[in-house]
Amino acid sequence: MFRIAIAALLGAVSLTACAQQSAPVAAATATAAAASPADAAVEKRVRDALKELDPNFKPEYIGAAPFAGFREVIVSGQVLYVTDDGRFLMQSQPYDIEKRAMATSTGLLQYRRGLLATLPHADRIVFAPPNAKYTISVFTDIECGYCRKLHQDIAELNRNGIAVEYLAFPRMGLGSKDYTDMISVWCADDRKAALTAAKGGAAVPSRTCTNPVAMQYNLGQQLGINGTPAIFAADGSQLGGYLPPAQLKAALERIEGAAGSR
Missing domain, CATH: 3.40.30.10 (Glutaredoxin)
Structure with a gap:
């Protein structure tokens, strides 16, 4: 699984502390609409870079991060941040000091609202x-x-x-x-x-x-x-x-x- 690959490649702890699940979670695929050819090119670089980590990588969401230079990516429910050039990946969600809250994009909020609305x-x-x-x-x-x-x-x-x-x-x-x-x-x-x-x-x-x-x-x-x-x-x-x-x-x-x- 992708989250296992991430942990192994980065030498990090597991991305989630959730209990082991008995069946795979169906992905609710939702990719942010590209606003321009430049955005589409950035998204492709990010997708290609992540596929190098796992050929079966299937992001549930890719959109602009709430800060410059990064894409916000969701895979297996986990929020990741990848630089626009596809080189660097962060697992930790940054904190917005001005807003005194976790940094969250409009696209990510919309994605979560859509999921919650299905219940x-x-x-x-x-x-x-x-x-x-x-x-x-x-x-x-x-x-x-x-x-x-x-x-x-x-x-x-x-x-x-x-x-x-x-x-x-x-x-x-x-x-x-x-x-x-x-x-x-x-x-x-x-x-x-x-x-x-x-x-x-x-x-x-x-x-x-x-x-x-x-x-x-x-x-x-x-x-x-x-x-x-x-x-x-x-x-x-x-x-x-x-x-x-x-x-x-x-x-x-x-x-x-x-x-x-x-």
């Missing part, structure tokens, strides 16, 4: 106040400590006008006990109560039904999630893992302010 609202477990001002999509696991801590903040988040829409991401992978327990939660008559109980450490009564857990997990892989909770704002910005309610609200306000200034 029906009815398949999410939603904790929302009346007339919510903000909505976050949270890939969650019932076992992780910070997922449980975030859930303890639900009432405070709702008081701050933040709706939380949960998506399943069993960290131990498909086929694990974590996975089957999350299926039981999503198949419960009252999914909100079942999720709250599970995050509180209660045993999960076994249930089965047609469920979205595998689909949500696989899409999380495409988004490059490497830990839970993974929080996404409505514009596609990834807000990282757990944030206290005040910090989370401040981050959403910054995104709203940046959008208003454009």
